[in-house]
Amino acid sequence: MFRPLDDKGGKAVAIEIEGRSQIVPAASNLAAALLSAGFSPFRTTPAGAAPRQPYCMMGVCFDCLVEIDGLPNRQACLETVREGMHVRRQQGAAAIGEKGKAR
Amino acid sequence: MAERHPTSDFVVIGGGIVGASIAYGLAKSGEKVLLLDEGDVAFRAARGNLGNVWVQGKGATSHAYADLTRNAANRWGGFAAALQEETGIDLHFRRPGAFYICFSEEELERRSGMMASINEHATVRSEFETVGPEELRRRLPEIGPEIAGATYCPDDGTANPLFLLRALIKAAAGFGATYLPRRKVVSLCRDGEGICIETEAGTFHAGRVVLAAGLGNGKLAPQLGMTAPVRPVRGQIMVTEKVRKFLDFGTNFIRQTVEGGCVFGESSEEAGFDEGTTLSVLRETARRAVTAFPLLRDARVVRAWGALRIMTPDGVPVYQQAPGAGNVFLITVHSGVTLAPFHAGEMAVALRQNRLDPDRYLPFSPERFNVQAA
Amino acid sequence: MNEMVDLAIIGAGPAGMSAACAARACRLSVVLLDEQPSPGGQIYRGIAEARDDRLAAILGKDYAAGEEIYRRFVACGANYRPATTVWRIGPDGLSWISAGRSGELAARRVLVATGAMERPFPSKGWTLPGVMTAGAGQILLKASRLVADGAVFVGCGPLLYLVAHQYLNAGVTVRAILDTAPRENLLPASALLPGALRQPHYIVKGLRMIAALRRSGVRMHRNVRAVSFSGQDRLEAVHWRDRSGEYALECAEAFVHQGVIPNLNMTMSTGCRHAWDEQQLCWRPDLDALGRSSLQWLLVAGDGGGIGGARSAALSGAISALAAAHDLGRLDFTAFERESAPLIAARRRDMAVRPFLDRLYRPAQGFRIPEDEETVICRCEEVTCGDVARAVGEGCPGPNQLKSFTRAGMGPCQGRLCGHTVTETMALLSGRTPQEVGYYRIRTPIKPVTVGDIAGRIENAEQGAQHEQAAAD
Numbered sequence: 001m002f003r004p005l006d007d008k009g010g011k012a013v014a015i016e017i018e019g020r021s022q023i024v025p026a027a028s029n030l031a032a033a034l035l036s037a038g039f040s041p042f043r044t045t046p047a048g049a050a051p052r053q054p055y056c057m058m059g060v061c062f063d064c065l066v067e068i069d070g071l072p073n074r075q076a077c078l079e080t081v082r083e084g085m086h087v088r089r090q091q092g093a094a095a096i097g098e099k100g101k102a103r
Numbered sequence: 104m105a106e107r108h109p110t111s112d113f114v115v116i117g118g119g120i121v122g123a124s125i126a127y128g129l130a131k132s133g134e135k136v137l138l139l140d141e142g143d144v145a146f147r148a149a150r151g152n153l154g155n156v157w158v159q160g161k162g163a164t165s166h167a168y169a170d171l172t173r174n175a176a177n178r179w180g181g182f183a184a185a186l187q188e189e190t191g192i193d194l195h196f197r198r199p200g201a202f203y204i205c206f207s208e209e210e211l212e213r214r215s216g217m218m219a220s221i222n223e224h225a226t227v228r229s230e231f232e233t234v235g236p237e238e239l240r241r242r243l244p245e246i247g248p249e250i251a252g253a254t255y256c257p258d259d260g261t262a263n264p265l266f267l268l269r270a271l272i273k274a275a276a277g278f279g280a281t282y283l284p285r286r287k288v289v290s291l292c293r294d295g296e297g298i299c300i301e302t303e304a305g306t307f308h309a310g311r312v313v314l315a316a317g318l319g320n321g322k323l324a325p326q327l328g329m330t331a332p333v334r335p336v337r338g339q340i341m342v343t344e345k346v347r348k349f350l351d352f353g354t355n356f357i358r359q360t361v362e363g364g365c366v367f368g369e370s371s372e373e374a375g376f377d378e379g380t381t382l383s384v385l386r387e388t389a390r391r392a393v394t395a396f397p398l399l400r401d402a403r404v405v406r407a408w409g410a411l412r413i414m415t416p417d418g419v420p421v422y423q424q425a426p427g428a429g430n431v432f433l434i435t436v437h438s439g440v441t442l443a444p445f446h447a448g449e450m451a452v453a454l455r456q457n458r459l460d461p462d463r464y465l466p467f468s469p470e471r472f473n474v475q476a477a
Numbered sequence: 478m479n480e481m482v483d484l485a486i487i488g489a490g491p492a493g494m495s496a497a498c499a500a501r502a503c504r505l506s507v508v509l510l511d512e513q514p515s516p517g518g519q520i521y522r523g524i525a526e527a528r529d530d531r532l533a534a535i536l537g538k539d540y541a542a543g544e545e546i547y548r549r550f551v552a553c554g555a556n557y558r559p560a561t562t563v564w565r566i567g568p569d570g571l572s573w574i575s576a577g578r579s580g581e582l583a584a585r586r587v588l589v590a591t592g593a594m595e596r597p598f599p600s601k602g603w604t605l606p607g608v609m610t611a612g613a614g615q616i617l618l619k620a621s622r623l624v625a626d627g628a629v630f631v632g633c634g635p636l637l638y639l640v641a642h643q644y645l646n647a648g649v650t651v652r653a654i655l656d657t658a659p660r661e662n663l664l665p666a667s668a669l670l671p672g673a674l675r676q677p678h679y680i681v682k683g684l685r686m687i688a689a690l691r692r693s694g695v696r697m698h699r700n701v702r703a704v705s706f707s708g709q710d711r712l713e714a715v716h717w718r719d720r721s722g723e724y725a726l727e728c729a730e731a732f733v734h735q736g737v738i739p740n741l742n743m744t745m746s747t748g749c750r751h752a753w754d755e756q757q758l759c760w761r762p763d764l765d766a767l768g769r770s771s772l773q774w775l776l777v778a779g780d781g782g783g784i785g786g787a788r789s790a791a792l793s794g795a796i797s798a799l800a801a802a803h804d805l806g807r808l809d810f811t812a813f814e815r816e817s818a819p820l821i822a823a824r825r826r827d828m829a830v831r832p833f834l835d836r837l838y839r840p841a842q843g844f845r846i847p848e849d850e851e852t853v854i855c856r857c858e859e860v861t862c863g864d865v866a867r868a869v870g871e872g873c874p875g876p877n878q879l880k881s882f883t884r885a886g887m888g889p890c891q892g893r894l895c896g897h898t899v900t901e902t903m904a905l906l907s908g909r910t911p912q913e914v915g916y917y918r919i920r921t922p923i924k925p926v927t928v929g930d931i932a933g934r935i936e937n938a939e940q941g942a943q944h945e946q947a948a949a950d
Contacts, residue, residue: 001625001626001729001730002617002623002624002625002730003623003624003625003626004622004623004624005531005532005618005622005623005624005647005649006531006622008529008622028621029620029621032617032620032621032623033621035617035623036621036623040606040710040711041606041710041711042606045857045859047857047858047859047888048859050604050859051605051606051710051711052604052606052856053606053607053609053711054609054613055604055608055609055610055613055856055894056594056595056609056610056612056613056894057609057610057612057613057616057617058519058594058612058613058616059512059924060594060740060890060893060894061856061890061893061894062857062888062889062890062925063604063856065889073889073925078512078513078560080514080560
């Protein structure tokens with residue numbers, strides 16, 4: 001389990017993880033914020049439903065894929081948190097076309 | 104250094120779907136077959152294929168081709184089952200029918216007329232229906248609002264062309280065929296009764312040769328006194344990541360695979376042997392896909408590539424037996440998936456009998472191009 | 478109308494930043510596009526953010542060297558576009574997306590500086606949540622101040638020891654270090670030591686770090702082999718073998734590492750010539766001494782052209798930028814020679830340590846080519862080593878036919894995490910060299926982009942036209 005090296009205080013924002021509000025440091029990397037919040041797994045694979053979590057943290061492994069604001073298959077390690085961001089675990093194949101319907 | 108290999112009854116040149124289908128059919132009926140293939144990077148139409156077992160609209164100019172296609176499609180189920188039993192490979196064959204999606208009312212009207220006209224001439228029946236926009240939305244709930252309609256044919260199916268190729272090679276080997284990749288054929292010549300085949304790695308001798316080298320036939324056939332009028336027609340294709348199932352049917356330019364990825368593309372370009380992609384065609388392809396199925400907007404494309412169709416001047420296959428000695432057969436087809444049961448079945452039988460019945464195969468002779476020219 | 482610049486640079490690590498500075502000094506117009514939200518690449522990740530003394534002390538002096546490059550880069554006048562993904566490059570320019578916007582950029586020269594990634598670590602259980610690369614652990618520390626207590630470090634190579642050392646400096650407990658460097662590497666490596674000693678600071682730094690790790694009392698095992706990971710839904714234990722027996726250790730995080738390899742997809746997608754590098758056991762683009770590829774419009778600098786480390790990367794970025802300026806007729810030959818010669822000499826000196834390091838930390842075969850049939854090679858499609866062996870047994874001639882037959886390399890990572898394993902595994906199984914076996918043909922898009930992104934410009938252009946129309950009214 002990842003934890004902050006120390007408590008630095010600083011600005012924070014609220015994001016929603018699987019429908020629950022979570023306070024995270026402002027401008028933090030989304031994958032880092034999710035790891036720190038104990039979010040696990042990030043996704044399950046479409047091929048074999050295997051649980052996955054970040055492996056490389058630099059945009060090459062695609063195991064940190066999550067659904068962000070209704071858009072599937074986003075690389076969490078390349079995203080910066082924003083106030084009010086909705087993050088969902090991605091189970092298997094991406095659900096497309098949901099965003100339009102939700103509106 | 105040329106290794107000398109023992110003489111084989113049949114040497115099939117070209118390890119794509121067409122060559123592998125023939126090798127499989129010959130081997131299964133007990134022939135001693137050698138299948139010569141290029142290496143890892145070849146013009147491989149199987150990789151540029153939507154995987155449609157496609158009937159509707161084929162044979163508009165040749166009812167013999169319409170019949171050939173329809174018979175082959177009708178045999179696909181048993182063919183796939185046999186291959187699966189022989190290899191353990193599931194070809195993902197389904198036959199839910201397919202929609203040809205029309206972007207305008209004029210296109211729909213033209214299409215319906217063309218389909219009706221083919222049915223007037225073909226001997227093998229294949230029904231179709233013209234589906235208007237509302238009915239289409241009922242059957243394909245994700246279809247876009249701008250789509251004018253579709254023609255639907257229940258005889259169309261889909262399969263995984265890549266698994267088909269793997270299964271054919273594996274099954275052929277299982278029946279005793281020898282598969283040798285990395286043996287691109289450099290030259291061919293007659294050698295007494297047989298044929299001498301020089302490859303990039305070794306020389307082979309054949310009693311009979313089947314030229315199924317796709318675009319390669321263009322250069323190989325003349326070396327044995329035949330002509331293969333064939334040119335590459337590029338199609339650019341892209342495939343998305345796996346997404347939730349939304350499309351069970353085949354369509355003319357987009358298919359959702361059993362795994363969940365969507366593969367689509369329909370461009371038809373004269374680009375020589377360039378397998379690349381171009382931004383303008385990719386954009387147009389993406390735009391049409393989104394118009395047809397707006398939810399695709401959010402699907403991620405993982406690969407886009409160009410593939411070369413093996414096109415004869417009229418799009419109809421060329422099947423020809425060499426005149427005289429008669430131990431060379433020329434097979435040039437762009438519809439390798441749909442016609443696989445035919446190539447592995449009836450064609451393999453004809454090859455074994457060393458006779459392409461002129462009555463049956465005249466419509467597929469390259470002589471037809473000379474007649475037209477004259 | 479498309480934008481046109483003299484030089485488009487992709488990647489804001491040491492190579493890209495230095496290239497931008499050198500190109501600007503030659504008055505080239507420069508756009509630098511980078512996928513990350515702030516400059517630094519992976520090696521200097523987070524360099525733009527303020528650091529307190531504590532984090533600075535943990536990260537050490539070499540990291541601080543990035544600050545100088547960063548400061549020069551910010552002042553150089555290049556047009557810098559962060560959080561921008563380049564998904565296509567060709568002789569006509571490149572296509573990019575950024576936060577839902579997309580566009581094209583035409584460039585007279587393209588310089589790819591997309592750096593390195595860690596070599597895949599194909600082993601049983603390496604896909605379990607909790608197994609991540611040492612580099613990932615370091616990125617979490619550098620850029621997000623996150624640490625994991627009681628992690629096990631597994632593998633070999635300078636980065637592995639560095640991250641463990643940084644953890645110890647941070648006062649974080651390290652459960653164990655499992656060093657997989659094969660003992661057999663020592664003898665051949667020692668023959669290369671005299672050359673390496675031309676750059677003694679690397680050797681001194683390494684020795685100090687390893688000595689500090691030993692002094693710290695962290696549990697260390699050497700000559701570790703047959704590593705595997707187990708757990709139900711996430712990592713619970715790491716298993717290994719050494720000469721004295723078989724072991725298992727419970728842990729929630731394992732940081733794995735077997736050195737770094739060029740991040741290939743960008744260069745591969747262009748079709749420029751690549752070759753297998755037997756010294757570094759990886760594919761890399763075929764480049765001349767100035768970083769020019771087999772395509773006239775394309776240059777490659779930094780680790781993406783072959784592993785040399787941060788200092789060499791910065792030097793090669795500057796060298797390639799000068800070469801581009803010269804090729805574009807913006808720097809005469811005399812000036813080019815005068816300015817590039819000291820950089821080339823410095824880079825040659827810096828690279829002197831490489832043969833030694835590459836040999837000393839050459840990953841054992843068992844860590845590159847899985848011995849167990851069930852080991853997953855392709856993480857995306859969950860294709861195993863056994864699947865590859867079966868396809869090879871059927872005569873499958875190379876990685877591209879393998880991709881067709883097994884789906885290996887067809888997933889979202891686009892072959893990044895399995896390509897090298899596939900090349901080497903097929904080479905071993907078919908008795909050929911990796912060069913003969915080849916690599917996947919890498920396609921556009923270089924990173925997955927949505928169908929909407931690709932369709933995008935037409936919509937954007939239409940919107941743009943409407944805006945213009947509105948403005949005209």
